[in-house]
Amino acid sequence: MSSEIEEIRSQIEGLVEKISDLAMQDLRETIDAGKQKSSSKEKELIRVRRSLEKASHLLLGLSD
Numbered sequence: 013m014s015s016e017i018e019e020i021r022s023q024i025e026g027l028v029e030k031i032s033d034l035a036m037q038d039l040r041e042t043i044d045a046g047k048q049k050s051s052s053k054e055k056e057l058i059r060v061r062r063s064l065e066k067a068s069h070l071l072l073g074l075s076d
Contacts, residue, residue, distance in 0.1 A: 017071050024068045031061045 035057040042051050 017074050021068050021071045024064050024071070028061055028064045028068070031057055031064065035061065 035054050038051055038054040038057065042049075042054065
């Protein structure tokens with residue numbers, strides 16, 4: 013089961029990277045548009061990233 017958990021963690025880490033890229037892209041678009049505040053989309057993407065990071069961390073404890 014440990015190898016299955018590691019595979020899932022690896023997939024989650026890949027998603028974390030993709031979500032981070034999307035958040036950065038949205039931030040760049042916000043800056044380019046001359047806006048002063050982060051968009052709600054960026055904030056939600058950051059929440060998703062944090063949730064995925066928490067899930068990955070929890071799975072780490074299961075693989076031991």
